[in-house]
Amino acid sequence: MTMMSRFGALLGLALIAAGPAGAEPLTVENIVALSGAGIGDEAVIAKVKASGTRFDLSADQMIALKQKGVSGAVIAAMLSSGPTAVASPDSPDPGVAHPTGAYLLMSDKMTRMNATVSNQSKTGGIIGYALTAGIASASVKASIQNETSRIQTPDKQPTFYFFFDEANADGRVSSTWTSGNGSAILSPSEFTLVRLMKKGGRREARVGSFNIGGAKAGVMDKDRIPFDFALVRPGVYKVTANSPLTPGEYGFLFSLQAGAGATGAAGARIFDFTVI
Incomplete structure (x- = not known):
């Protein structure tokens, strides 16, 4: 990775970290940039979980991510990510989580x-x-x-x-x-x-x-x-x-x-x- 591309990735990371909570979800491109920045899988996975972004990846997308240097652990975190369901005791929708x-x-x-x-x-x-x-x-x-x-x-x-x-x-x-x-x-x-x-x-x-x-x-x-x-x-x-x-x-x-x-x-x- 060239110095310029590494600088761009780090700048993208800084912008994501500094953005207001819930302003914009992570994208696949963000994940590629974060993984390429060399900050480690643990940090990328933590960011994926914290964002609450739901990634619906096809098999081809998973292969493409792997080819771009995204680790299997990060891809697995993307597949299991998504907003946390909040139990709502008075919602009339039975599809919404309720306490038992x-x-x-x-x-x-x-x-x-x-x-x-x-x-x-x-x-x-x-x-x-x-x-x-x-x-x-x-x-x-x-x-x-x-x-x-x-x-x-x-x-x-x-x-x-x-x-x-x-x-x-x-x-x-x-x-x-x-x-x-x-x-x-x-x-x-x-x-x-x-x-x-x-x-x-x-x-x-x-x-x-x-x-x-x-x-x-x-x-x-x-x-x-x-x-x-x-x-x-x-x-x-x-x-x-x-x-x-x-x-x-x-x-x-x-x-x-x-x-x-x-x-x-x-x-x-x-x-x-x-x-x-």
């Missing part, structure tokens, strides 16, 4: 639904159970605080989005989607949509029953509200009820462990909402 969790689409934004934990279980129908010597069934109910949810919607057939860990592909397991047995929740099929009944300043969901013939754990079939879900992209699902909901209290309940009974009801987590 359940969201209600409302008023052109996503509203994150925090799980309400059932801190007590209750039984119902005990008198009938006792009077019939166990022939009539008694029920087990999960109970959560307050008679209404802080998440309220006028939409009778609201749209929800569930974002699982795969959506962000960061390798972490979020506690948001950890079930009672410690395993990760992977799809909406592991939830049950139920109507919650107001009672004594609380809301209740029937999650089991027992009689002389045995016990059942989980939401009864007649208490389930059918819903559909569709995969939007890896780790992201769109969820809607099959039919309009009447005004009242509702929630997506984690599937309870078989045989958990009252213990499972006391630790149930419900993503609750109100249709007004």
Whole structure:
């Protein structure tokens, strides 16, 4: 490289370094000049990563870069570069990264639904159970605080989005989607949509029953509200009820462990909402 060309490359490097952040992305020509300046792969790779420029290189372009003295390590950094996705909890676009969790689409934004934990279980129908010597069934109910949810919607057939860990592909397991047995929740099929009944300043969901013939754990079939879900992209699902909901209290309940009974009801987590 001649003295003049080396000076030009160094001048280009100085101009890039001195330019305002985000003023102009790096170009392939910039990379060739930086590599030819002899400043080392580590510095060039650091500049590529810091710029956030996305390089969509063809095979021919990669060969041409190699022939112009750009190292394989720098080319690899160019291929993996790009703007860092920023999680946006209220963006209505399911294609945008969101923190893992359940969201209600409302008023052109996503509203994150925090799980309400059932801190007590209750039984119902005990008198009938006792009077019939166990022939009539008694029920087990999960109970959560307050008679209404802080998440309220006028939409009778609201749209929800569930974002699982795969959506962000960061390798972490979020506690948001950890079930009672410690395993990760992977799809909406592991939830049950139920109507919650107001009672004594609380809301209740029937999650089991027992009689002389045995016990059942989980939401009864007649208490389930059918819903559909569709995969939007890896780790992201769109969820809607099959039919309009009447005004009242509702929630997506984690599937309870078989045989958990009252213990499972006391630790149930419900993503609750109100249709007004």
